[in-house]
Amino acid sequence: MEITRLEPGVKKGLVVVITGNGKGKTTTALGMVIRACGHNMSACILQFMKGDIYAGEWDGLRKLNRRVELISTGKGFCGIQGNPYPFKEHRQNAQDAVKLALQKIEEGLWDILILDEINNALSLNLVDLEQVLDIIHKKAADMHLVLTGRDAHPQVIELADTVSEIIEVKHAYQKDIEPQPGIDY
Amino acid sequence: MEITRLEPGVKKGLVVVITGNGKGKTTTALGMVIRACGHNMSACILQFMKGDIYAGEWDGLRKLNRRVELISTGKGFCGIQGNPYPFKEHRQNAQDAVKLALQKIEEGLWDILILDEINNALSLNLVDLEQVLDIIHKKAADMHLVLTGRDAHPQVIELADTVSEIIEVKHAYQKDIEPQPGIDY
Numbered sequence: 001m002e003i004t005r006l007e008p009g010v011k012k013g014l015v016v017v018i019t020g021n022g023k024g025k026t027t028t029a030l031g032m033v034i035r036a037c038g039h040n041m042s043a044c045i046l047q048f049m050k051g052d053i054y055a056g057e058w059d060g061l062r063k064l065n066r067r068v069e070l071i072s073t074g075k076g077f078c079g080i081q082g083n084p085y086p087f088k089e090h091r092q093n094a095q096d097a098v099k100l101a102l103q104k105i106e107e108g109l110w111d112i113l114i115l116d117e118i119n120n121a122l123s124l125n126l127v128d129l130e131q132v133l134d135i136i137h138k139k140a141a142d143m144h145l146v147l148t149g150r151d152a153h154p155q156v157i158e159l160a161d162t163v164s165e166i167i168e169v170k171h172a173y174q175k176d177i178e179p180q181p182g183i184d185y
Numbered sequence: 186m187e188i189t190r191l192e193p194g195v196k197k198g199l200v201v202v203i204t205g206n207g208k209g210k211t212t213t214a215l216g217m218v219i220r221a222c223g224h225n226m227s228a229c230i231l232q233f234m235k236g237d238i239y240a241g242e243w244d245g246l247r248k249l250n251r252r253v254e255l256i257s258t259g260k261g262f263c264g265i266q267g268n269p270y271p272f273k274e275h276r277q278n279a280q281d282a283v284k285l286a287l288q289k290i291e292e293g294l295w296d297i298l299i300l301d302e303i304n305n306a307l308s309l310n311l312v313d314l315e316q317v318l319d320i321i322h323k324k325a326a327d328m329h330l331v332l333t334g335r336d337a338h339p340q341v342i343e344l345a346d347t348v349s350e351i352i353e354v355k356h357a358y359q360k361d362i363e364p365q366p367g368i369d370y
Contacts, residue, residue, distance in 0.1 A: 001236070001237060001260055002237075003237065003238070003239050004237060004238045004239065005238075005239045006238060006239070006363075006364060006366070006370060007366075008363035008364065008365055008366070009363060010362075010363065011365065012357075012362055012363075012365060013365075014357055014362070014365055014368055016208075016368060017354075018209060019354075020351075020352070022349035022350065022351075023201075023347055023349050024203060024209060024213040024216075024349045024351065026216065027212075027213045027214075027215075027216030027217055027220065028208075028209040028212045028213045028216060029212075029216065030212075030215070030216030030219045030220070031209075031211065031212030031213060031214065031215030031216040031218075031219075031242075032212055032367060032368055033216075033219065033245075034215045034216075034218065034219060034241065034242050034245035034246055034249075035212065035215070035240065035241030035242055035245055035366070035367050035368070035370065036241060036245070036366075036367035037241065037244070037245035037248050038240070038241030038242055038243055038244035038245035038246075039241045039245075039366040039367050041241075041366065041367045043367075051186070052186060052187075052188065052189060053188070053189045053190075053191060054188050054189065054190045054191070055220065055223070056219065056220030056221060056222065056223030056224045056226075057216075057219050057220055057223055058223055059222070059223035060218075060219035060220055060221070060222035060223035060224075060249070061219055061223075063222050063248070063249050064219075064245070064248050064249065075186055111367060112367055112368070144365065144367060144368050146368075157354065157355075160355070161355075161356075161357040161360065161362060162208055162355065162356050162357045162368075163353075163354035163355045163356075164207035164208045164209045164351050164352065164353060164354065165207065165351070165352040165354050166205075166207075166209065166349050166350070166351050166352075167205070167349065167350040167351075167352055168348075168349060169202075169204075169342065169348035169349060169350050170342075170345070170346075170347065170348045171346075171347050171348075172197075172199055172346040172347045175346065177195075177197055177199070177346060178191075178193035178194060178195065178197075179191060179193065180193055180196065180197060180198075180199055180329065181191070181192075181193070181220070181221075181224040181226065182217060182220050182221035182224050182226045182228075182296060182297055182329060183199055183201060183217055183220070183297070183329050183331075183347075185191060185220065
């Protein structure tokens with residue numbers, strides 16, 4: 001059997017939104033990084049809010065190659081699960097991450113830029129709608145931009161090319177099963 | 186800021202189903218492989234049906250480490266997009282993949298076994314419900330089993346711990362944008 005190698009006639013950098021309350025938003029974005037590596041593309045992941053709890057992707061991505069970069073900029077999910085940091089500090093972290101995102105766009109080194117949890121950061125007022133729209137408008141035509149996190153803003157969805165909503169049909173925590181490494185973090 | 190390292194009191198191999206018509210099922214599973222690598226866990230991915238079109242994960246996963254294995258067993262999606270192979274051949278490929286899945290379970294070498302597109306293969310009658318239930322029942326208690334593909338069977342969902350349904354809110358193909366490397370394959 002011959003293997004087909006697809007090659008789009010027109011290369012286009014997409015805006016992709018992965019939202020919803022179900023498991024799989026960040027993991028979808030990480031899977032795109034694996035795909036990108038198989039096409040010799042570079043990928044940069046900026047994690048909003050995350051940064052306080054070790055996740056498998058921190059070391060996992062390092063094993064891919066030097067054209068993959070992961071920066072976790074946060075101090076955990078603002079206002080939930082007994083997170084000890086004040087809103088002001090979370091907002092400052094997220095504002096720094098916005099600056100970093102614009103810098104990464106300007107660098108022009110990245111085929112894919114993933115802004116993990118930015119939808120969530122927007123709905124929590126850690127970043128402003130204008131800032132997210134500005135990022136989308138400033139992205140290069142051939143760079144893919146992936147925005148993850150629950151509660152994606154309607155105006156962000158409006159601007160996106162591909163939008164998936166992940167619905168939680170059921171989750172192991174409902175049976176009091178703790179988060180498991182490799183699957184949940 | 187101190188980094189928290191979660192460690193579940195009880196380690197449990199989960200059954201995870203990723204279904205729905207939206208983009209992100211296989212990519213979610215690939216993201217779990219990155220996570221697994223960051224926890225020094227092994228992962229084996231058996232792709233049902235896929236195997237005829239190059240996808241970024243084929244080479245991307247190789248860059249991770251030797252404890253990651255990807256086997257694409259198929260000849261494309263049965264009965265769609267002008268796929269030239271007869272049903273009988275697709276079914277034989279899927280039956281071989283079922284045998285391989287049972288063998289991988291028996292080997293006991295894998296922390297995560299991903300059966301990519303098996304839900305789809307079941308709904309297309311390339312594999313039988315009893316075979317999928319058999320795989321779920323035979324898995325070791327500490328091995329995670331991930332079943333992807335649209336139209337997951339209700340009895341499979343019933344047995345699963347975590348189930349996400351990915352809804353297509355919109356997709357670039359609706360604007361006649363071709364599949365893009367790194368994102369779509």
